[in-house]
Amino acid sequence: MSDVSQPAAHPPVTDWVHDFxxxxxxxxxxxxxxxDELRAASPVVHTNRFLGCYLPTTYDAIREIANDTExxxxxxxxxxxxRKEIAKNAAPPITSDPPMHKPAKQLLLPPFTPDAxxxxxxxxxxxxxxxxxxxxxxxxxxxxxxxxxxxxVRAIAHMLGIPESDSDLFVNWIHMILELGIKDESMLLQxxxxxxxxxxxxxxxxxxxxxDDLISYLMNxxxxxxxxxxxxxxxxSLRLLLIAGIDTTWSAIGxxxxxxxxxxxxxxxxxxxxxxxxxxxxxxxxxxxxxxxxREVVGETMISGCPVKPGNMVLLSFPAANRDxxxxxxxxxxxxxxxxxxHAAFGLGIHRCVGSNLARMEMQVALEEWLKRIPxxxxxxxxxxxxxxxxxxxxxxxxxxxxxxx
Amino acid sequence: xxxxxxxxxxxDKCQGHARCKALAPELFDLDEYGNAHEAGDGxxxxxxxxxxxxxKSNCPEIAIDVIEE
Numbered sequence: 192m193s194d195v196s197q198p199a200a201h202p203p204v205t206d207w208v209h210d211f212x213x214x215x216x217x218x219x220x221x222x223x224x225x226x227d228e229l230r231a232a233s234p235v236v237h238t239n240r241f242l243g244c245y246l247p248t249t250y251d252a253i254r255e256i257a258n259d260t261e262x263x264x265x266x267x268x269x270x271x272x273x274r275k276e277i278a279k280n281a282a283p284p285i286t287s288d289p290p291m292h293k294p295a296k297q298l299l300l301p302p303f304t305p306d307a308x309x310x311x312x313x314x315x316x317x318x319x320x321x322x323x324x325x326x327x328x329x330x331x332x333x334x335x336x337x338x339x340x341x342x343x344v345r346a347i348a349h350m351l352g353i354p355e356s357d358s359d360l361f362v363n364w365i366h367m368i369l370e371l372g373i374k375d376e377s378m379l380l381q382x383x384x385x386x387x388x389x390x391x392x393x394x395x396x397x398x399x400x401x402x403d404d405l406i407s408y409l410m411n412x413x414x415x416x417x418x419x420x421x422x423x424x425x426x427x428s429l430r431l432l433l434i435a436g437i438d439t440t441w442s443a444i445g446x447x448x449x450x451x452x453x454x455x456x457x458x459x460x461x462x463x464x465x466x467x468x469x470x471x472x473x474x475x476x477x478x479x480x481x482x483x484x485x486r487e488v489v490g491e492t493m494i495s496g497c498p499v500k501p502g503n504m505v506l507l508s509f510p511a512a513n514r515d516x517x518x519x520x521x522x523x524x525x526x527x528x529x530x531x532x533x534h535a536a537f538g539l540g541i542h543r544c545v546g547s548n549l550a551r552m553e554m555q556v557a558l559e560e561w562l563k564r565i566p567x568x569x570x571x572x573x574x575x576x577x578x579x580x581x582x583x584x585x586x587x588x589x590x591x592x593x594x595x596x597x
Numbered sequence: 598x599x600x601x602x603x604x605x606x607x608x609d610k611c612q613g614h615a616r617c618k619a620l621a622p623e624l625f626d627l628d629e630y631g632n633a634h635e636a637g638d639g640x641x642x643x644x645x646x647x648x649x650x651x652x653k654s655n656c657p658e659i660a661i662d663v664i665e666e
Contacts, residue, residue, distance in 0.1 A: 300630040305615055469619065473655075531654040539657055543612040548631065551619075 201240065201374075208232045212240050213270070213483065213506055214373055219580045223523065226511040234495035241270050243503040245488070248511055250518040250535070252495040256486060256505060257540040263486035263505060264288050265542060269582055270485045270504045271373050280423040282431035285542060292541060298412050298420075299428060299545045302350070302405055308552040311346065315553055318345045318355075319560035327564060327593070331571055335445050335589035342557050343440035346549070347432060352404025353393060360389070365438050373581050383430070390429045394422060405432070432546075439481050440550045442585020443536075444557045446479035447472070449586050450525060451558075452570045457527050462566045465559060471527040472554045477534035478525045480510035481585050484538060509535045510584065567595045602641040603664045604649050606633045610660035620655055621648035633660075 204215045207225055212218065218225055229236050230248040237245050247253045256263050265286055266277050284295035301307070322341055326332045344358040364382040372379030393406055401407045409425045420428075451458040461468055484507040491500050499505075513534045516522040537544035544550070570576065574590025604624050606617070613631040617624070623645055625633050641649045641663075653661040 297630055300613065304627060304629070304631040305618060306627075530651065533655060533657045533659075535657055537614065537657075540612065543614060548615060 208236055209238070210240065211236060211238045211246055213246075213508075213582075214580055219578050219584070222510070222584070223514060226508070226514055227523075230511070230515065233497060235497035235499065237503070241272060241504060242274060244270050244506055245499060245503055246506045246508060246511075247494060248508075248515075249495060250512040250515040252497075253507060253509065253512040253535065254539050255494050256507060257535075257538060257542070259492070260289050260292075260541065262488060262490040262492040262499070264489045265292075265486060267487045267504065268485050269369070269373070270506050271376075273376055274504075275376065280421065280427040282427045282434070283424060284428075284545075285431050285435065286427075289541070294414060295424075295428070296541070296545065298409070299432075302408060303545050303548055305548045305552075308548045311350065311549070312552055312556060314349055315342065315346050315556045316560060318342055319557055320564075323560065323564050330594060331574075331590065331592050333574070333588055334448055334591050335441075335586050338561070339441050339445040339448065339557070339586075339589065342444060343550075343553055344437045346553060347436040350405050351429070351432065352402050352406055357389075361433055361437060365434055368434060369438055369582050370580050386430055386433070387426055390426055391422075394425060435544070436546050436549065438579070438583040438585070439544075439546075440553050442481035442579065442583050443476060443479070443550060443554055445586040445589055446481065446584075447475040447554060447558060448561065448568075448591075449570075449576060449589060450475060450479065451562075452568055452589075452591055454525070455569075457525065458562070458566075458568075460527065461558070462562050465562065467528060468555055468558055468562075469551075470529070472551060472558065473532045473534065474525055474527050474529045476536040476551075476554070477513045477519065477529075477532055479585075480513050480534070480536040481583050482536070482538075482544075483508045483510060483582050483584070484542070485582075509538060565593055568593050569596060601666045602646055602649050603639040603666055604635045604641060604652065605639050605662045605664060606635055607660045607662070608632070608634065610658045612658050612660075614657050616655045616657070617652035617661060621645065621652040624649055624652065639664075 201212055204210055204212050207228055234249045234252040235245055235247050247256055265288055284292050287295050322338050326337050344361050345355045348355045364386050367378045367382035397407050409428055412420055486505040486507055488499055488501045488503045514522045537547040568591045571590035571592045576586050577588040579585055579587050611632050615631055617633050618627050624636055626636050627633055649663050653663050
């Protein structure tokens with residue numbers, strides 16, 4: 192590809208309503224007041240950055256776009272400085288539109304049902320405890336580096352049938368694709384290339400010696416006509432599972448622990464009432480939704496009374512939808528026993544996250560095991576919490592002090 | 598006499614979030630893709646009315662109806 196761009200410096204944002212930028216440090220650090228400001232201004236705002244991009248700000252506008260696959264395509268799902276050519280089989284089904292979407296999605300769904308996740312749960316519980324064993328004797332820990340980061344990647348590696356010890360490779364590729372890749376095309380291409388080579392080798396090995404894992408499952412899958420999937424489709428779906436399955440849940444577990452570290456009343460309640468953890472997980476997913484998706488406008492239409500024109504991207508901020516006070520009473524508060532919670536953390540419409548049952552199980556298990564063994568912890572005032580930039584938001588450094596405060 | 602409730606999942610709206618199955622496992626079942634449908638004919642046994650309303654109010658796709666009969 193000839194249009195490999197250099198990393199571009201983005202000028203700081205001074206006018207959020209007309210010039211928003213989800214890679215601005217202010218957004219990374221604390222996006223919530225920005226969303227409130229934009230929502231008060233309009234249900235849909237626009238920026239000329241990223242070659243033109245809309246941001247719907249209300250739950251209703253976001254739901255409308257998620258359900259309108261006629262005017263909004265998923266062929267591009269990350270808002271970047273550049274728009275590279277659209278690759279065939281980029282990462283189906285997340286990058287697929289109807290009518291290609293449904294068969295690609297149905298292929299991936301059976302391995303991720305709640306029942307399938309129950310079988311994986313003991314392994315995830317063991318992973319959590321192995322990680323905790325490594326640092327529980329210390330008085331302090333970076334929970335992002337030592338705990339949250341490793342749980343989803345090891346679980347998905349286990350499902351795919353690739354060595355859990357390759358985890359660091361995967362984490363690095365994801366970082367290059369989802370964060371550095373927004374502004375530096377060459378990083379993105381390098382990571383995709385390395386990842387494809389890695390999985391191609393695993394696919395080749397299974398052609399002679401099939402295994403009982405997700406890679407073999409995809410290779411054995413047949414379409415309606417009884418034909419196997421093209422290698423590029425298998426590769427695209429594997430890429431998707433790795434990219435979508437790691438950063439996202441890592442972020443969700445991290446934000447949850449961050450909240451509990453700074454909110455003793457919620458932490459003590461969950462320690463005393465572990466049965467409330469599944470309900471709390473839903474609320475933490477709502478309040479700190481990690482994933483912002485994107486669409487490309489492919490037909491002119493109106494969204495919540497605002498005109499939307501082709502040629503622009505749409506930053507589909509499910510996290511902002513989940514903070515809309517019209518939809519959620521006390522939207523800016525974490526209410527860990529919230530009973531009615533139609534949050535959109537896993538998206539809405541046909542692109543509902545394939546891994547939502549996996550993510551929920553990982554979050555519940557990660558919180559249960561942590562709270563069982565480390566009921567007392569707090570933010571380390573000597574350290575700094577840092578947040579990832581861009582499409583997936585969660586803590587990347589999470590310095591905690593363990594044990595009761597002296 | 599209290600009224601009887603029946604739940605129904607609109608299969609065109611359900612996207613398989615599976616919140617109903619988590620909150621009211623007695624009232625909903627999932628197919629092999631994880632998409633939900635009402636258990637049996639959807640009749641809500643006495644004592645499970647709260648769970649029926651809870652499932653409805655937590656469905657992100659607004660796919661669940663609770664019908665008062």
